[in-house]
Amino acid sequence: EDKVVQSPLSLVVHEGDTVTLNCSYEVTNFRSLLWYKQEKKAPTFLFMLTSSGIEKKSGRLSSILDKKELFSILNITATQTGDSAVYLCAAREKLTFGTGTRLTIIP
Amino acid sequence: EAEVAQSPRYKITEKSQAVAFWCDPISGHATLYWYRQILGQGPELLVQFQDESVVDDSQLPKDRFSAERLKGVDSTLKIQPAELGDSAMYLCASSLEVRGEQFFGPGTRLTVL
Numbered sequence: 497e498d499k500v501v502q503s504p505l506s507l508v509v510h511e512g513d514t515v516t517l518n519c520s521y522e523v524t525n526f527r528s529l530l531w532y533k534q535e536k537k538a539p540t541f542l543f544m545l546t547s548s549g550i551e552k553k554s555g556r557l558s559s560i561l562d563k564k565e566l567f568s569i570l571n572i573t574a575t576q577t578g579d580s581a582v583y584l585c586a587a588r589e590k591l592t593f594g595t596g597t598r599l600t601i602i603p
Numbered sequence: 604e605a606e607v608a609q610s611p612r613y614k615i616t617e618k619s620q621a622v623a624f625w626c627d628p629i630s631g632h633a634t635l636y637w638y639r640q641i642l643g644q645g646p647e648l649l650v651q652f653q654d655e656s657v658v659d660d661s662q663l664p665k666d667r668f669s670a671e672r673l674k675g676v677d678s679t680l681k682i683q684p685a686e687l688g689d690s691a692m693y694l695c696a697s698s699l700e701v702r703g704e705q706f707f708g709p710g711t712r713l714t715v716l
Binding site for chain 2: 500527528530537538539540541544584586588589590591592593594595596
């Protein structure tokens, strides 16, 4: 059975801190790993990773995939209160989501 | 900017009643997905369409759930009869191609009393 595990489940940090969110996966016919941000609504797409070791960046967010160790990390530097959300990762072929990491940024 | 549309946004129903949700994907997106997200969990795929054909419905509880996309554009997800455990957010997503980026709609929050 395909499985995606995220850690930590919950994280509370102060504004300006840097955070690292983890995602490990065991899926059949792995194709890619996706990160989403979910506030009080539908998930919004952040990154799609298909190759090991190639970092993807978007502003203060970055992510990298390790296909040998079957995990990915999402980094957020200089966190802001607007980063507070649930961060979901999902692995495909068949898109299987983890339960998410709830990130809370304290001003 | 093109968006996935869903209606209704909220639905409250009593158990044993029938409910239906509607989704209109981004124009030109051939692949459409229905997900169920229970509070505190990640979305769980219920059904995936490629144009009008079902590609994957292995997680769809077929005794009470049905989904269709008759003309390969918009889609309807139905539950009959609804049960208390069906209370969840029902999300629709679409993508240009099967393995492409998925764009999610705002969801329909279902409460079964």
